[in-house]
Amino acid sequence: MNKKIKKSVKTKIFEYCIENFSRIGYNNVGVRNISEGTGLSIGAIYYYFPSKEKIARFLYDTATELILENIKKSVGEARGDEEVIKSIIVELFRLTEESPRLMEYALYVKHKDFLPDVLPVCSSKPFEYIKSFMRKKIEEGVFEDMDIVVASALVMGPIIRIVQLRLDNLLKDDIRKYAVPIFEGIIKSTFKKVANKKISK
Amino acid sequence: MNKKIKKSVKTKIFEYCIENFSRIGYNNVGVRNISEGTGLSIGAIYYYFPSKEKIARFLYDTATELILENIKKSVGEARGDEEVIKSIIVELFRLTEESPRLMEYALYVKHKDFLPDVLPVCSSKPFEYIKSFMRKKIEEGVFEDMDIVVASALVMGPIIRIVQLRLDNLLKDDIRKYAVPIFEGIIKSTFKKVANKKISK
């Protein structure tokens, strides 16, 4: 009966920092900016986080966890292997449109600058999850029998590329319109061909 | 008869900064580090560059120019459309193995942190060059008739992804071994099918 009325301190910090670490960079956002931007005092910030670096780590963990949850939920509703791939694309594109800063932080922020020992995002939970799905499908013979690295690159490469172009503002329109053609291209390059089955209409 | 003997100041700075901006980040490399690392005095550095930011810009321009030159040369020796795609892959993979820091700087460095008004690398000269080639081939009917954005993502996405994985040290071995399988996957997803022509052996 309380938490709803006011945003928690951590939430405020999360929202402000996700936005601004992505937009102008970790090193260009000072603790004083965070204080002003959230309306919190510097003391309050340090009451919840022992250091600025810990904020960055908290953002990273929360962001990857959030993305993973969304992907899992989306994949959970999919029927069949192709549907799984499609649902991943749709979900990643949706997240890109609806939470661009979240995606930007997860994909882009050069963690080496300020989180030296964090895994590169490409091997963070969401991407590991997708990769393990693919590994299984190669074993089952759904995908062409290819190296997992190659398969993973052929599937995730185009998706991530579209997302990056959008986040860089090089694509002006909603990228969800690319979901189907990208999906079809990916299927062509990775799935075993089945004689009596058409992929596109 | 003189320039050969000593590395120019700009060359020294280029080499040190490409290495270290990529490795530990622009904001973690101070002017004092550059001074110590190159053996140049701080004064000398500022004699050649008006600011640290201008160094970053110089690196960016030089790196993209270098990569573009190499791609052009490699493409120039290719015969036929598929060969062009293959030569781009081979060249980008070669550069990744032989000049990883150069590639890392061009692909990765989050320019927003310190070069606010520079183009994202994905739209820098080398990538624009490749894209315009593809646009032409779509018009000529070599590629499937698809949106240039989609085609570009299907071609460049997997390539860049492999490169990134390698630069993140998530792939331990030389990525050149992936050149052919990646090439074959890309062809499948983008090239028009020609009935009496097999792509792989």
Place this chain on the structure above:
DNA sequence: ATAATTAATACGAATGTTCGTTTTAATTTA
């Protein structure tokens, strides 16, 4: 009363940059 938050101040370390000076090498003058 305890915990949470604020506001203000202060700290030292690190930053990018400046600037007066020195070194070096080439050119000009004598």
Place this chain on the structure above:
DNA sequence: TAAATTAAAACGAACATTCGTATTAATTAT
């Protein structure tokens, strides 16, 4: 040839600023 002059190149201590962080005492909320 030797001395004088010049200008570019290199130097590095010092500067003002900003950073993350710490500390304080006062205030508010539970």
